Amino acid sequence: MDSEALRQKLEQLTGKRAGIKQLGRQHSASLFGVGTEEQEQPVTHDGYLWVPLYENEGRITAVWVEMEGLTGLELQLVNYAARNYAIALKATGLKEEGEVEARQLSGWLNSQLEQEKNDAEIPDDMTLKGRLFGDMVPFLLVSENVHNPQLTYRSLMKLLRNYFENDILLIPLQEKEWLILARKELLTGGDDKEDEEESEDELLAQTSMGLHELIASEWVGVFHLAVAPAIIPVKGLTGSVALLRETIVLGRIFQVGEYIHLPWELHMERLINSIPDERRRQLLGQIGDYSSVLADKEMLLTLETFFEMDCNVSETAKKLYIHRNTLLYRLDKIKQETGADVRSFGDAAIVKLAMLLYKVTKRK
Template identity: 85%
Template structure:
């Protein structure tokens, strides 16, 4: 059970507003004049019942319950629930490096996204809210291996700190899925001038490549990574996580063999994926039969590379390590079999759309 679940249980038990808050060192010392051994003691302060969960570097994280109308039996039950939670927490070691607060935020995010609430502001009872007002870059890391060993929060946090070299937040979401929040200045080097959009995108892509290489070198398995532009998490986090999850889903469908997925490179794929299944099949039938080309791995790779290189024949040949004449032969063969000359913009657009429809329909 995480701290957010504890808070909800206490709220249901007492019918009172509850919350979890990390106190500063001075506030911790004044409110709870005891060490960890005295954590089973309750404190009444400013109309609230406070119960400490754990201490980290002099800061105590505590749960509070509105005191007005609370019966003595309910107080005892709150004390019992909190004590058991604190004991279990200590036994599992989850109190290291802010994992409890991170899991609380992760549980809240999962609940909001399950209800398709993509624009909700983080509520005051989320302990980490006070650290989420500045611009931050969100990354979503997802493991593809179903039976791979569980990666511990502590080991992943240690690895991330070695890469970003500064403060980050690691938020466990669903199983084998983690949200990483890094300060925007860590990526820009503290330069406040306005960067061109392309340079910012390039910087995010390069940072993602380095991060993915580091993770892949440390752990066995396949990991997908997506990144989005900077947000102020307190207001934009749910929408950003929803975008990143969709980006990884689209990447797995349309970018097979790639493991870094960027939302600004998947606009057309997002549009195609939103088309109902029946309509996709109708469109494929109306466009014509391209199956002989799209089912041929060599031809499919040729087309994908040709479009990736902006339909530039010379650059495509270099990327494929083939002679220019070999590429022209393949393009002519595609024209003979489909009637579409991909060196023409109109035909290229139709073939690109057909490729995407074919991929998503075949996947389904």
């Protein structure tokens, strides 16, 4: 049971509002007497029952429940449930700084996304809300490692702290799925001036490449990483996570062999994926038979690279490490087999559309 489940259980048990909050050092000391024998005892204050869960560097994270109208038995049950949860935390090692609060936010996020509430604002009873008002860059990390040991919060957080110099948050979502929130300053190194040479998209892409390389060098296996533009998480987090999840799905379909996926590079793919399956098959049939070319891995790679290089022959040849004449030969072969000359804009657009339709229908 995570902290959000505990909060919901207490509300169902008592019919009263409940929440989990991390207190500051001074408030922790005055309420619980940090460093004394009474530190782990429940207290009542201003009409609320407070039960401490764990302490970290003088800050206590506690569960609170409204007391008005509660019977003595209900108070005992609240204390019993909270204390059992605190014992379980110690036994499972979830006392790592920020993990309880992160899992509380995770429970709320997953609940909102399951209901497709992509514009929901983070409620006040989320302990981390106070850290989610500034501009932050969201990353979504998904592991495909089936047999390898699951990443732990502690190990991943340690790695991220070595990579990001600024304040970060790590939110475990589903199994093998992690949301990383980093301060926007990571793009500029704290400089308020916009970078004159590189756009924000380029900086995000470079940061993602570095992060993915770090993770891949630390753990064996396949990891997908997506990043979205900076948001103010308190209002835009659910929508951003929904976008990142969709980006990972699209990347797996349309960018096979790639592991960093950027939403601004998948506009056409997003459109194709939204078309019903039967209609996609009809469109593919109406466009023409390109299967002989698209089923050839060498030709498919040539087309993908050609489009990536904005149909520039010289740059495509360099990227593929082949002679320019070899590339021209392949393009001529595509024209002979399909009747489409991808060096012209109209034919290139049709072949690009056919390629995307082929990928998603073949996957089905």
